[in-house]
Amino acid sequence: MRVTIADVARLAGVSKATVSRVLNGRPDVERATQARIEEIMAETGYVPSSRAVDLARGRTRTVGVLAPTLRTPWMPELLQGVADVVEPSGYGLLLHSAAGGGPALERFAASVRGHAVDGVLAVDPGAALDHLRDLHQQGLPVVVVDTGGKRAPLPSVGADYTDGGRRAAELLLAAGRLRLAMITGPAEDPAGAACAGGFADLLTGTGAVLRASHVTEADGTEQGGFDAVQRLLRARLFFDGLFVHGDPMAAGALRALQEAGRQVPGEVAVVGFGDVPPAAYTVPPLTTVRVPWEEMGAAAARALIDRLHGKHADDDPEIFETSLVSRGSTPPVGRIPGQRNRRVARSTELPAF
Template identity: 60%
Template sequence: MRVTIAEVARRARVSKTTVSRVLNNKADVDAATAIRVREVIAATGYIPSAGAVGLARGVTRTVGMLVPGLTWPWMGEVLQGVADVVESKGYGLLLSTANRGTESLDEFSRQVSAKAFDGLLLIEPPDAVRHLRVLHDSGLPVVVIDDRGRRPAFPSVGTDNRHGGAAAARHLLATGRTRLATVT
């Protein structure tokens, strides 16, 4: 059975507020009391609820990511890259798909409105821009991946296939290739 903060408080003969103050290294806790609380925490293996810590601090250490679906050919590489960076910074990644259209977007917006994330990454599904503008304007960090050249009014990362193709052709020609072909 999972040990709760109430159980730690009961065993240490203090209030839940005192346990919380010890966990957050507040200076206004008597040293002997803090030692007793830490001993109970160690003995019980208590682990604070990430959700409760997030509510108290106003930080979830979670990045939300909305993608249109998981079957796009390059989606695995994008997700792995995002996960590597997010996790290296001590954050978790919560992935949602927009494969149910407006229903998915509405559910994702509810999660965001509940402050479930510290920031959002989005591979822009159609019809998402109005949702994003509201979220971005509320102060939530939003970054769009693969903006398809729309350049929204907030940070975005995209590709330009025309310029990328031209750069590839220039490189091949500069290295002496003369018979270029495009496969689509």
């Protein structure tokens, strides 16, 4: 580091304290003095050492972001939402990917305990949740983004997965599909359960049926979705509407249906879940339940920063609504009937790419 506050002070003929006052825009400095100091700073190209500032102030103006992996399809959207809020607020964004499991988490813990960050934003913390709870109880600002639908015992942001399932059901009903099938993700995914619950829930009392035989589980991958549909078809099960909890699996499902010669959406209407970028690239483009990943990230970031600024908002989870993005894998439906009387946007819009 070259020029320090002491240099500036000496050149300006003032004390370090005064330079510091100018630096922090404090009002108790004479205009002339301030101008002179600012001039010197400009001339010398002085930039305060963030290391020293951090130590002296006792904070780092940095938030830690803990993400299990960056490869989840919605993660970039979410992260962008976080970055768009965190950076303009003057905070840095220290990314920890916990993909490595144990060692990665230990590094994260060390970073946090060493006060390298002022707060933590955790996405889908999973096993790290207990640790985060401890940190939170010790007074560290923590916000979690819950993509799993389970409520963390912490300030959190999530989406209404149950309602997402309902929306999918509504759309299929509106399209007149009565013999439904569903592909769920891995059983341990609580979002899947919530979502499936909402789906089944809305069906009761309608003419539509979703038999247990028509519900199959897959691993979340495109291939998994492909295999799942093949299982259904080989079992000679009939269905004219298919709800797939996860867009990648839905893409696989479309491929399997097409290979089997089934028309989509003519013979089978397909609704996915998540609205991740690949959803727009299937043929036909996938109708899906949109989860507002970016907004969720932004909201979590805002909540975290509010806490850092001492605004202690309530700890209630902030739940986002899902919405339906109607593309080509379901027949056009102008309006969804039913008590909730929702409108379905017909969108040709692509997610930003």
